[in-house]
Amino acid sequence: MSVSTCPSRPATQSAPAAGTSAERDAQGLDAIDRAIVLATQAGLPLVPDPWGTVGREVGLDGAEVLARMRAMQASGVIRRVAAVPNHYRLGYVANGMTVWDVDDAEIERLGREVAAIEGVSHCYRRPRHLPHWPYNLFAMLHGHSREEVERQAAVLRERLGEACRDHRILYSTRILKKTGLRLARRAQA
Template sequence: MSVSTCPSRPDPDGDVPERDARGLDAADRAIVLATQAGLPLVPDPWGAVGREVGMSGEAVLERMRAMQERGVIRRVAAVPNHYRLGYVANGMTVWDVDDAQIDRLGREVAAIEGVSHCYRRPRHLPHWPYNLFAMLHGCSREEVERQAAVLRERLGEACRDHRILYSSRILKKTGLRLARRVPQE
């Protein structure tokens, strides 16, 4: 798993230990540094991180939740490497869907097995008419095309056009990274 972080927001109470420019006190910073490359894949990842930073697993989890509430950490989520799992055909399907039906259809498409991401995006006419995006993963392009055919059927008459944009390379998936040392002010 990985820890994805985003810029901090000020604490509303002001009742916090001294924090750096990112809103982190020394203990929070130690936790982020220990987890920014991913949580350990062990039965008790919070306990493992706690041992590394000198606190209990419960305290680590409590601080992670507090950082998430403050907006320092956006989310904790699994970040799979689809290629290593055998899914070497990854296609972003883009759809030109009737705007009046896109909310309902987007929810339906998002619920289809095999769709890992589904979202609405603005059109950029006349060159880009697509407003619904759905990421599909398969072991072959033929598998992705079969999945896209299921989506096409689900969209029905509301769909005017679509394309499949296949991945050509893997992009590094990481969140914010902190330097190991705090620069002197």
């Protein structure tokens, strides 16, 4: 499991919880929250009680770790906790980022619909860069073959209907990154 942080967006500043430090760093983290992020940013331990394992590392019980993780997620410090599979090891060797030129008036509705389609692992809006790049909707598809990805893209094309003017499939040739942003460990005084 991966923990994806957004340290560039500070947490909402509120009164500190009982027993926590009132001092917060630039990311809005007190010392305990920072220790939890550092302990989990490379992934949660794959054990029956990951929260308890992290808690033992930072000096808390598992319930308190989970409560703090939820609070950091609610405040925007942690974006998500999710599994990050290696698609190649799972046999999904055809990974295609589909890019779509979709009518801007329809993109929000259609983006939500595309994101809900089975097989779409990522879906988001991006700015166009005219005249060379007209695509504004991106959706990642994974298949055991390029033909499978192309069939999935045909389903998306049908769903987008008349609002879609063009699309392309950009296939991955290698894995470049499988981690989120990492906080630096502080030097001990």
